[in-house]
Structures are given as structure tokens and as C-alpha cells.
Amino acid sequence: MAASLSDYEKLMAGCIRCSNCKFIPALQIKSQRFSAICPAIERYNFHAYSGGGKTIIAQAMLKNRIQYTEELLKVIYRCTACGGCDIACKFFFELEPLEVILELRNHCVESGAGPLPQHKKYIESVKLNHNPYGENHEERLSWLPKNTSFKEGSETAYFVGCTTSYRRKEIAQATTKIFDKVDLDYTLLGSEEFCCGSPLIRVGDRKDALELMRKNVEKLKNLGIKRIVTSCAGCYSMFKVEYPRYLNTNFQVIHTSELLDNMLKEGKLELSKEVPLKVTYHDPCHLGRNSEPYTPWQGQMVKVVSRIYIPVPPKVIRRGTNGVYEPPRNVLRSIPGLELVEMERIKEYAYCCGAGGGVKSAFPDFALWTASNRVEEAKATGAEALVSCCPFCATNLKDAIREKGEKMKFYDLTELVLKSMGGSI
Numbered sequence: 001m002a003a004s005l006s007d008y009e010k011l012m013a014g015c016i017r018c019s020n021c022k023f024i025p026a027l028q029i030k031s032q033r034f035s036a037i038c039p040a041i042e043r044y045n046f047h048a049y050s051g052g053g054k055t056i057i058a059q060a061m062l063k064n065r066i067q068y069t070e071e072l073l074k075v076i077y078r079c080t081a082c083g084g085c086d087i088a089c090k091f092f093f094e095l096e097p098l099e100v101i102l103e104l105r106n107h108c109v110e111s112g113a114g115p116l117p118q119h120k121k122y123i124e125s126v127k128l129n130h131n132p133y134g135e136n137h138e139e140r141l142s143w144l145p146k147n148t149s150f151k152e153g154s155e156t157a158y159f160v161g162c163t164t165s166y167r168r169k170e171i172a173q174a175t176t177k178i179f180d181k182v183d184l185d186y187t188l189l190g191s192e193e194f195c196c197g198s199p200l201i202r203v204g205d206r207k208d209a210l211e212l213m214r215k216n217v218e219k220l221k222n223l224g225i226k227r228i229v230t231s232c233a234g235c236y237s238m239f240k241v242e243y244p245r246y247l248n249t250n251f252q253v254i255h256t257s258e259l260l261d262n263m264l265k266e267g268k269l270e271l272s273k274e275v276p277l278k279v280t281y282h283d284p285c286h287l288g289r290n291s292e293p294y295t296p297w298q299g300q301m302v303k304v305v306s307r308i309y310i311p312v313p314p315k316v317i318r319r320g321t322n323g324v325y326e327p328p329r330n331v332l333r334s335i336p337g338l339e340l341v342e343m344e345r346i347k348e349y350a351y352c353c354g355a356g357g358g359v360k361s362a363f364p365d366f367a368l369w370t371a372s373n374r375v376e377e378a379k380a381t382g383a384e385a386l387v388s389c390c391p392f393c394a395t396n397l398k399d400a401i402r403e404k405g406e407k408m409k410f411y412d413l414t415e416l417v418l419k420s421m422g423g424s425i
């Protein structure tokens with residue numbers, strides 16, 4: 001059900017401006033160098049950029065105390081919608097800064113002030129080409145290796161996603177090669193696959209995102225799809241979290257890392273070839289802390305003291321603890337010869353790659369700056385390679401590695417699995 005800023009009024013009133021949403025919780029901090037959780041506040045160092053700061057902006061907007069200006073739009077959109085603030089705040093309080101940020105962006109779009117020109121450009125492309133990259137829809141399967149044995153009519157669809165289809169083809173190729181080697185019963189949607197809606201909803205264009213989501217659901221249901229496998233953390237959180245939040249859907253949604261982990265446990269996947277590599281793993285925000293489903297809640301915010309309200313009946317709070325954290329790590333640990341070492345900020349307290357929330361298109365310098373911080377953290381582990389499970393993270397982290405002239409390699413999990421199966425792209 002769609003909300004509005006006023007639905008968050010009592011929740012927002014409880015923000016005590018403590019700034020806990022800027023850092024990972026104190027007990028989790030291992031060094032000052034890697035203690036921040038909010039890339040926006042770390043880069044711009046002004047309270048308005050934090051989750052709490054944007055909560056104050058949203059309250060002021062609700063009370064008509066401020067208006068959208070060019071500067072204010074920069075503050076609102078220089079934010080990767082990573083949810084770090086949301087999880088850090090909930091360590092102490094029960095506020096939902098990420099919900100407020102997304103609602104503020106929706107308000108911004110509904111008021112005609114947002115999103116930014118770069119976002120409008122890719123939204124037009126999604127409407128025209130069904131992908132945000134301005135690419136030809138007919139080319140969506142241009143990555144497909146010859147003799148891939150997907151089966152039309154299967155109830156399991158590999159939803160490749162726009163970024164994997166057009167920008168990170170090696171992930172789609174590795175994934176289908178693995179599927180073929182284990183003889184998985186799956187289908188590809190090909191020209192029937194349109195953008196999942198993630199790039200729209202994260203910048204506040206909920207109206208267009210919902211229209212797209214409705215069409216996607218109708219198509220998937222007509223094709224008889226019951227299970228959706230994704231390579232992309234953004235697609236995953238859309239189908240797992242946002243679609244059921246707004247629409248009536250009950251697809252089983254699974255990320256490739258979960259599928260591979262399940263297959264290993266069931267003895268259907270054998271990793272026998274040595275991959276002698278020391279790696280560290282980056283948790284994508286939308287596969288980790290932002291992948292917990294919403295539990296519908298109806299009730300009242302009841303005042304307990306001053307500006308503090310509590311939900312009655314109690315709400316199920318999304319704390320990020322049940323994200324997809326262990327499956328990719330289990331798979332990595334199963335690869336012979338590979339050593340996994342951890343960064344300081346991991347799982348629900350992972351630092352963002354910097355690409356999300358429309359930042360990569362509107363503020364590419366900020367996106368690269370954040371990714372460079374993450375690469376520094378990866379380097380501090382002594383790892384030779386950075387591994388992740390999302391084509392959008394992959395693109396930004398690879399850009400930072402290249403820009404910095406680093407020796408560090410980057411792999412998607414599927415590329416390493418394929419290597420260990422004796423295959424190659």
C-alpha cells in the first residue's frame with residue numbers, strides 16, 4: 001500500500017538528532033578509518049546529508065517550512081538509498097530513516113521537483129527501451145552463449161536484469177553455464193523481460209515503477225512462472241520486498257548465491273578445481289540489509305512521552321539481520337584453494353559500493369569516491385580479489401579499481417564457481 005509523508009510524521013518526531021545513523025554501532029567498530037556507515041555524510045560532512053538530517057528535511061517539508069531548491073535536491077539525491085542509516089538507527093531506536101528518505105523522494109517527484117535530469121533520462125529509456133541504459137531491447141539476449149539449454153515453459157525463470165544483460169554480460173554467461181552444467185530446469189524471458197523497476201522506485205518515481213511492476217507481474221503469471229532467480233541485488237529486493245509490498249504476488253524469489261548454496265548442500269553442485277585466491281566479500285545493500293520483506297502493519301502511533309510515539313500493536317521491524325549473508329560465504333568457502341577473509345564492515349553493517357539510489361547516473365564522482373573507500377577497505381584485508389553478487393556493485397567497484405590503478409581483481413561469485421567447475425566464459 002502506498003504511503004505518504006504524513007504517515008511518518010509521528011515516527012519522524014522521535015528523531016533526537018543523536019547522529020548514530022552516521023556510523024556503524026559503536027560496539028561493532030573495529031577502527032576509526034572504517035567506522036562510517038553513511039557515504040553521504042562521510043563525503044559531504046553536513047548533517048542534512050545523513051539519515052537523521054533528511055528526516056528533519058522531511059518534517060520541514062511536511063510543515064511547508066521549506067521548498068525544493070536546486071541545493072536541496074542535491075542533498076536529497078546525494079544518497080545511495082543504501083539503508084545503512086536505517087539499520088544503525090534501529091540499533092538504538094525504532095525509527096526508519098530509509099523509509100522516510102524514499103517517501104521524501106516520492107513527495108519530491110509528486111511535487112514536480114524531482115527526480116534529477118539524469119534520472120528522468122533513464123526513466124524515459126525504461127519506458128521506451130525497457131532498460132535504463134538506452135540500449136536496444138532486441139539486444140537484451142546478446143550475451144547468450146550458443147547452445148544454452150534453457151527450456152521454454154519452465155516454472156523457474158532466470159531474470160537476468162538490465163545491468164547484467166547489457167553491462168555485465170560475463171555474469172549472465174557464467175550463470176547460464178553453471179545452470180547448464182548442473183542441468184537446471186529454467187527458462188529465460190528474453191524479449192519478455194523488462195526492467196524490474198528498481199532504478200525508478202529508488203529515486204522516488206513510485207507511480208511509474210508501480211505501472212511497470214504491475215505489467216511485469218501480469219506477464220510472469222501468464223508465462224506460468226513460479227520461481228524467479230536473479231543475479232542482481234536490486235532485482236532481488238524488488239521481487240522479494242517491493243513487489244509483495246505493493247502488489248499481490250507470491251513468486252518464490254531466490255538469488256543465484258542462495259541457489260548455488262542450496263545445490264551444494266543437496267550434492268547437486270561439485271566444486272573440484274582449485275582456485276588459489278585470497279578474496280574478500282562485499283555484501284550488496286539490497287541483497288543484505290534491505291532484503292528483508294515488509295510485514296503489513298495497521299495500527300496507531302501512541303504517544304508515550306514528549307515527542308516519542310510507539311506503534312500499537314507493535315510493528316515487525318526490518319533490522320537487516322536476516323539478509324542473504326551466509327549463502328555467498330558458504331559457496332566461497334566450498335571452493336578448493338580459495339581463502340575468504342572479511343572486511344571490517346560486513347553484513348547489515350556493510351559499507352555501500354556507492355552506485356545505488358540514482359547516484360551512479362547523477363553524481364558519478366560521488367559513486368566512485370564511495371567505491372574507492374570500499375576498495376581501500378578490501379585492500380586492508382590483504383585480499384587479492386574482491387568478490388560480490390550484484391552487477392551494479394560490480395560495475396562501480398570495477399570502475400574504482402580501474403580509476404585508482406589498483407592491482408586488485410574483481411569477480412562475481414558465479415565466475416569463481418564456474419572456474420571451480422572447470423568451466424570458462
Ligand code: SF4
Binds near residue numbers: 017019020
Ligand atoms: S535518525 Fe535515528 S540515529 Fe539518526 S539522528 Fe535520528 S534518532 Fe539518531
Ligand code: SF4
Binds near residue numbers: 040
Ligand atoms: S541511505 Fe545510505 S547514503 Fe542515504 S542517508 Fe542513509 S546511510 Fe546515508
